[in-house]
Amino acid sequence: MQHLSSRRWRAVAATAAVIGLVLTGCSSGETFTYTPPAQVDGALPDDTVAAMQEAVDSAVAASGASGAIVGVWVPWSGTWVTATGTQDRDGATPVDTDMSFRIADVTRLMTCDVLYALVDEGTVELDAKVPKYVSGVADMQDITLLDLCNGTSGAGSSEAVAKNAWLNTPERVWAPLELAGYGLGITRVAAHTTYRDSDSGYLLLGMALERASGMTASELIAEYVTEPLGLPDTSLPGVKADPPSMNGHFINGVTGGYTCAAPVDITALSSSAGFTDSGVVSTITDLGRYAQAEAAQVLRKDKDKPNRFGAPLPVAADAASWYQATGGAYLVGSMVGQHGWTPGYATAAYSDPTTGFTVAVVLNDSTAGATFAQYLSWELAAIASKAPAASGETAPEFGLPFTAGQYHQAILDAALVCVEPPVE
Numbered sequence: 029m030q031h032l033s034s035r036r037w038r039a040v041a042a043t044a045a046v047i048g049l050v051l052t053g054c055s056s057g058e059t060f061t062y063t064p065p066a067q068v069d070g071a072l073p074d075d076t077v078a079a080m081q082e083a084v085d086s087a088v089a090a091s092g093a094s095g096a097i098v099g100v101w102v103p104w105s106g107t108w109v110t111a112t113g114t115q116d117r118d119g120a121t122p123v124d125t126d127m128s129f130r131i132a133d134v135t136r137l138m139t140c141d142v143l144y145a146l147v148d149e150g151t152v153e154l155d156a157k158v159p160k161y162v163s164g165v166a167d168m169q170d171i172t173l174l175d176l177c178n179g180t181s182g183a184g185s186s187e188a189v190a191k192n193a194w195l196n197t198p199e200r201v202w203a204p205l206e207l208a209g210y211g212l213g214i215t216r217v218a219a220h221t222t223y224r225d226s227d228s229g230y231l232l233l234g235m236a237l238e239r240a241s242g243m244t245a246s247e248l249i250a251e252y253v254t255e256p257l258g259l260p261d262t263s264l265p266g267v268k269a270d271p272p273s274m275n276g277h278f279i280n281g282v283t284g285g286y287t288c289a290a291p292v293d294i295t296a297l298s299s300s301a302g303f304t305d306s307g308v309v310s311t312i313t314d315l316g317r318y319a320q321a322e323a324a325q326v327l328r329k330d331k332d333k334p335n336r337f338g339a340p341l342p343v344a345a346d347a348a349s350w351y352q353a354t355g356g357a358y359l360v361g362s363m364v365g366q367h368g369w370t371p372g373y374a375t376a377a378y379s380d381p382t383t384g385f386t387v388a389v390v391l392n393d394s395t396a397g398a399t400f401a402q403y404l405s406w407e408l409a410a411i412a413s414k415a416p417a418a419s420g421e422t423a424p425e426f427g428l429p430f431t432a433g434q435y436h437q438a439i440l441d442a443a444l445v446c447v448e449p450p451v452e
Contacts, residue, residue: 097390146241
């Protein structure tokens with residue numbers, strides 16, 4: 029076994045472009061073992077790949093992005109990991125599949141992983157009140173750490189207020205409570221029983237977990253998530269404004285700002301702008317590997333006490349019945365995952381816990397928020413879910429409650445209409 033520095037876990041790290049890994053951790057009296065679902069070693073059928081490539085090309089064009097990186101793992105059929113486009117619209121440098129990027133709101137899943145790990149260890153309790161660990165939020169006296177993870181704190185989001193500051197001063201180092209405060213100042217919705225997308229909640233949760241454990245958020249995510257799962261290219265970086273890279277190889281990120289025809293390069297950004305809500309960086313292979321393990325909740329010592337994804341709530345009053353949220357995740361039919369944006373990047377990652385079917389995508393333009401990454405991941409999932417079984421394999425009874433056509437059209441309908449920058 030190759031040993032990696034860790035206070036708690038030792039993990040076997042892998043660099044294969046597929047998810048078929050066996051991870052075993054060991055420390056004083058504790059063992060962590062994860063054997064992913066068997067994965068056909070080979071490419072997906074040509075017809076499936078052609079349909080997915082068309083979907084990716086359409087999303088890149090509609091979103092204003094110059095490039096995308098995509099991974100699709102169909103255990104009974106094959107794998108497709110690809111990069112499309114270039115680093116910028118000048119087309120000089122092609123994007124490749126080893127490039128790293130910000131994973132945006134997928135970070136929320138990792139923050140909740142840490143919460144449940146600390147609960148399993150007895151360090152915190154799910155029903156602990158937020159003011160016990162975070163000062164300056166006395167008005168959250170009835171809000172629990174579980175509420176923060178589940179999105180049921182009632183708090184608003186800071187994005188609308190902070191966005192211009194992110195674009196204009198990407199090097200700025202944010203105090204988590206200051207950033208969360210923008211969302212906390214918004215009128216709240218009913219707590220405990222209503223889901224609300226709130227970056228503020230995950231920022232507060234990160235602060236609480238740091239206080240309870242005496243460790244930094246970066247250390248917590250490394251110890252309880254990336255090292256046990258063998259994710260060598262995934263981390264929550266330090267606060268210095270840098271590109272999203274552990275290996276010096278990254279895809280540039282932009283946002284349209286006031287006009288998507290003149291995008292703002294936002295590749296170098298302080299991770300404090302996202303912190304435990306959206307600050308983690310990764311690669312497509314690591315992201316797919318994480319999504320598959322996360323959907324199956326393999327990090328839980330006891331997956332059923334409590335069941336993290338057992339009581340989802342509607343994402344919105346008018347949302348489809350198959351689209352729900354809890355535990356830091358969105359539940360899309362049988363798939364579990366997240367989608368979101370952070371300045372420069374729109375990212376999505378989803379996996380089916382029973383079959384291991386997994387889709388992960390990143391687009392290098394956040395002008396439209398998470399929309400195009402979300403829709404593209406669902407379109408790709410619908411296409412790939414119908415991939416025929418490889419020779420000697422049997423396709424499971426697996427389906428999704430929507431069609432590829434629905435989200436292909438949704439992408440076309442949402443396509444950005446760029447305006448020319450003003451003439452000076």
